[in-house]
Amino acid sequence: MKKGLKLKLLSIFGFLLFIIALNSIWAIINFQRLNNSIDNIMKQNYDSIVYAQDMIYALDNQNNLIVDYLYVEGTDIDTNLVTNETNFLSLLVLAEKNITEDGEREILDSIRTNYTDYIVKYNQLLASNQLTSEEKKVIYRSLNELYHRISSKCKDLLNLNQQGMSSRKNQSYAIAQNATYSMITISIISISSGIIISLILTEKITNPLRVLIEKIKNIAQGDYEQELEVTGSDEIAKLGSEFNVMSKKLLQYKNLNIKKVMAEKQKAEAIVQSINDGIIVTNEDHKILLVNHAAEKALNVRENDVINLHFLEAIKNEKIFKIIKEVGTKSRKKIPSKSFEDVTINNEDGQQDHYRIYVKSIKTKQEESIGVVTLLQNITKLKEVDQIKSEFISTVSHEFRTPLTSISMAVGLLLNEESKELNSDQHELLDVINEDSKRLNNLVTDLLDFSKIESGKVQMDLINCDINKIIEHAVKPFEMQTKEKNVQLIVHKNNQLSKVKADYNKIIWIITNLIGNALRYVEKDIGIIEVNAKQVATKMLVSVKDNGKGIPEEYQDKIFEKFIQINNYSNKGSAGLGLTICKEIIKAHGGDIWVESKLNEGSTFYFSLNLSM
Amino acid sequence: MKKILIIEDEKNIIYSIKVFLKKLGYEVLIAKNGIEGIQLCEEHRPDLILLDILIPKMNGFLVCETIKNNHELMNIPVIFMSAKVQKDDMNKAYKIGGDDFLIKPFNHEDLKMMIKKYIKEA
Known part of the structure; x- marks a missing residue:
């Protein structure tokens, strides 16, 4: 750390201290x-003035003494005269040592010359005892003249020094003024330069x-592409470069995460899009969230056009919507839970496509429904195959009938004959043929019934009828058989409204x-069969347990599918169509049929019928 | 002896019915197609006609219609025998004057009951 922040601050304070020191020195x-x-x-000047004044004083005293000596009778030469002379001369010497002004030397020289004359003259006077007054007058006159001259010169000296003093005072004043101005100037300069x-x-x-704060704010708002220009090498520069490292890493991290998320999203999308079955995802308000390629094709829509639209608004298929709505709002009521529904949709070429619709609601861990996934499985091909199969069954069954007729005719005739030509073995064999031809007969009848119902050629004769009566009617033929096997057949009738809309004979069937x-x-002896009719919501639920x-x-x-036989549950002579026919009939009634069963405990078959209004 | 006309192209059916009816004591006439059936009907005036729907040359419905439109023949009972048992077919059969319907496969008992219904023994 060559040039730290500390040094910077110290240099500021140092600079300010330096300015203050300069100011003080100047002051x-x-x-x-x-x-x-x-x-x-x-x-x-002051000393010279004092000297001049004292010199005048000494001279005056001297002069007075001389005048007294000359004009007052009986006066002797006073010793004071000498004292004053000494004073004067010593003052003069002092004044001569303190020459400061121009012309002062000339004045002092003239004072010394005149004063020397003055001393010579008054000593002449003192030396001659007997002088006439006339002589005295002459001497005095010249003395007086010298006195005035010296006195005026002393006054000149005084004035000169007074003038010098005055000019020096002005000089001092100027210096003070200059000092004030220069101090103000320097103060202003130093204060302003200090401030600057x-x-x-x-x-x-x-x-x-400040820049750093701005960038950090940007990062906080999610814009990670922030870089500081780093200059110098102080703590702030270091902070800046660390910040750059941090923002770069944040950016990398973000990109990495986004890439990962994007990759996951693309993967999921690719999977969803590549599935051959149509998939539609809707939210709890039935707005469309996703439509994959297969669904786009099936429903002749484009995902981009329908996203966020209400299902009905976008796809306009009320049948599918009804299923979605049911699943989305399904309560836990014991209403038949169908796992799928088949619908027919006209495709682009005006042909009909068949789809099996599976609907599953998406739930959170708290069992809250957050949307519905609808799967459209194209079963057109299956339907076609199924159609071919049905036609084949129908044709084959028909073709069976004619030979069956001759077989049963022939067997019947032979058995009827009571021919003595037949031995008992032959008779038994004929019985076998007869029995199996009857069974074959029943099978063919079942097959034909089924293909008729399946092809929709059998119309349901829906009338308002009493379910209790239907059950009564259906149970009757079993009286003998139950007695034979010694099993119980219990009927629980519906006590409330029992009117249903149904084809009387077919429900009996x-x-x-x-x-x-x-x-x-x-099983024999311990078997119990219960038939029950109960109203649940708007449906009549009939069960055989x-x-x-x-x-x-x-x-x-599977048991409701065609030709299904459960292993080890062989029912010879059955084509495995009974339950399939049941299902077709119930479907034609707008109801549902299903089974609940547990191994070794028993089965309960339920079917629902609409109540008559 | 009462006469029964069988109009049917399936030889095994013809044979088994013929044997049975002869045993019951009827005279049996056989036609293998529609046109032949009408001819025989006009010639022999049978007491009962057993008529298959799917037969060559002229189908059972047409044969029935022809007979029932003939004043001299219209009183002869016509019983359809068919594996075609859709409601439409049945309705059509009765509409054009068919008297009854035997659904294939049937056995000798069914046939006997049907005949007894229309031929009262003297």
């Missing part, structure tokens, strides 16, 4: 000069700090089918 010098000039006045330099230097220190199934799987061996979980969804 001391001025005081000294002023003092000297006053001293000069005292020494050079302090300002410059503090600016130099605080300016980088369904209940019969369900009871038939149950009967097949309950058994305590049989139950259905494995992996089959629970």
